[in-house]
Every structure is written in C-alpha cells, then in structure tokens.
Amino acid sequence: MKKRYLCTGNEACGEGAIRAACRFYAGYPITPQNELTAYMSRRMEEENGTFIQAESELAAINMVFGASVARARAMTSSSSPGISLKQEGISYLAGCRLPAVIINIMRGGPGLGNIAPSQSDYFQATKGGGHGDYRIIVLAPANVQEMFDFTFEAFDLADKYRIPVMILADGILGQMMEPLEFDENIKPKKIIDKPWALTGAKNRSAKSIRSLWLKPGSLEKLNEELQKTYKGISEKETRYEEYPTKDADVVIVSYGAVSRIARVCANDLRKEGIKAGIFRPISLWPFPYKEIRRIAGRGTKFLVVEMSAGQMVEDVRLAVQDDSRVDFLGRMGGGIPEEKAIIERIKKMTVIS
DSSP: OEEEEEEEHHHHHHHHHHHTTOOEEEEOOOTTSHHHHHHHHHHHHHTTOEEEEOSSHHHHHHHHHHHHHTTOOEEEEEOTHHHHHHHHHHHHHHHTTOOEEEEEEEBOOSTTOOSSBOOTTHHHHHTTSSSSSOOOEEEOOOSHHHHHHHHHHHHHHHHHHTOEEEEEEEHHHHHOEEEEEEETTOOOSOOOOOTTSOSOOTTSOOOOOOSOOOSTTHHHHHHHHHHHHHHHHHHHOOOEEEESOTTOSEEEEOOTHHHHHHHHHHHHHHHTTOOEEEEEESEEESOOHHHHHHHHTTTOEEEEEESSSSSHHHHHHHHHOOGGGEEEEEOOTTOOOOHHHHHHHHHHHSOOO
C-alpha cells in the first residue's frame, strides 16, 4: 500500500536508508543536515539498528568503515566542512573496496562558510576529495521524493560495485518540505552476499581487508582492478533528465535544486518564442558526457547554472568541446540564481527573429 507523507528532504533521506535495510549510522551534528541525524537516532532505535553520535566527523567515517567491513549496510551524513574531514576515510573505503553511503547536504564555503545552500562541493565529490586514483558514485536529487528514492537505491549500488556512494544535495533540498510517497512494503533487492566480509575466522581460513600494499606491483594491480570497475560503472550507471531538448536552441544545464528554477525559466522562455531546454545530470559521477555531446552535435548553445563559482561547467565544456557555446551563470556563498537573471542571460545568447 502506498502512503503519502509531508516531510523534509533530510527525513526522506533517512527513511530511504531505513527502508534499504541500513542498520548502522554514525554521524556528527552540523547544519543544515541535523534533521537527518535526529531522524536516524529515532528510527534506528525503532528498527533495532545502531545509531552513534560520534565524537567527530573523522570518528564517524571510520565507524562506518568498521561496520562495512563486518557486512553491515552503513551510512554517515554531514555538510560541506564535515565531509572535508571525512575525505581520508572515504579514500580508505575506496581503497578497501568497501560499500558505504555518504550524504552531503551542502552549505556555503570555503572554510566554515555559512549555513545557506550551496553547490560548491561538486569538485570534492566528483573528482575524489581524498588521495589516490579513486572514484565514488555521486547522485544528485532535485526534490524530496528523489532524496528518498536515490538514498534507497544507493545501498544497492554500493553493494553491487563495492564502492562508496554519495548523495549530493544542498540545504534547500535538505530542509524543504514536500510530499513523499512510497510503498509501505518496499524492500531492497536481494541483498548481495559478501564473502569478503570479516565476520570471524571460525571454521574458515583467515582473511584481511586492507589498503596498504607494499609488495612491488601489488598496488598497481589493485588500481587496475578499480579502474576496470569504474569503467563498468560509467557504461551502465550514467543518469540524466532532458526537458525538452530536441528542438532547443539553448539548453540550461543544472542539477539539484537549481534545476527546478531552470525548468520554470525554460517554460517561460518558450512562451516568449525562445526554444529553451533543460539537461539535468542526475549522476554527477559518472557524468553524462556522451549525452551532452549528442545534444551539442546539433549546434546547440548551453548555459550552465550553479550555486558555485563554476565547477560542473568544466565537465560540460569537456563534453561540448567548444567553449564558445558554453556560458555560465553562478551564485556563491549561499546565493541562489534568480529566474530573471537566467532568462536575461538566455535572451542575450539567442536571436529572436
């Protein structure tokens, strides 16, 4: 039976994790994701799971590491500077090929910044904020429903590929309230067996999970295996949304909360006779390069709109391979792009006959 709830994005994210059989959560308070931590403290107790308010972000990510080693579906959450503190642990998770789900409800930066919404953690999330040649899957929801759906799915992706998965949202999506609908009987796909997990050595030979490889050539071999996995993810897990782009003269590229503003702008521009479309990357890694390149092949112009100084725009330029057709509009430090500014920029990029 499907039921509808009115809740925040943070709460929807937490419930998505619970329904995905997450039974271990460790985190540390920071705005604007505190509602998620509070929600998990209550729901984990109800589901006989483990909730830990750790002494720091470093402790939290390493607790998730330990829980994942022992086969648990584990999650942590934080906001921008807190995620920075977790980066070493995320690199360790990737190096040990351990599944985990990490939620980043972005706030303004750099440094402690402020508690306003931002999208300036794109580089950190998609280019590997820690050390080493690693990747993590990054999914960007645009509404409360997707906060639930993407978190629910993140655990299956993490287990399938033995990789950390990040849900990258911002303060708007974390704290706004919208209807959430899901089947009360929803269950995760058959949870993958984890023969690599460390559950005690009784009646079996000893195993180890490590990211330290000192024998010559051993670390290179591990990296080659990781790159093979990442290539497979790029081929199978790229996600995006188009609206409408087939006849568009200019396409607004945006993700998360900004894509909602962009949609309104595209609709208003079409009413004025300007053929505008929207391309929304859903998987920020793997990034939909091929799909943007396909649109660019029609001679289309692009306006990238972000709540940052310009980060995703670099990936769009790589995809289009013609900087003259890619413009950028951004707001920083918690500023939110306004419809009027976007529409005016689009009009400057187009010629109305």
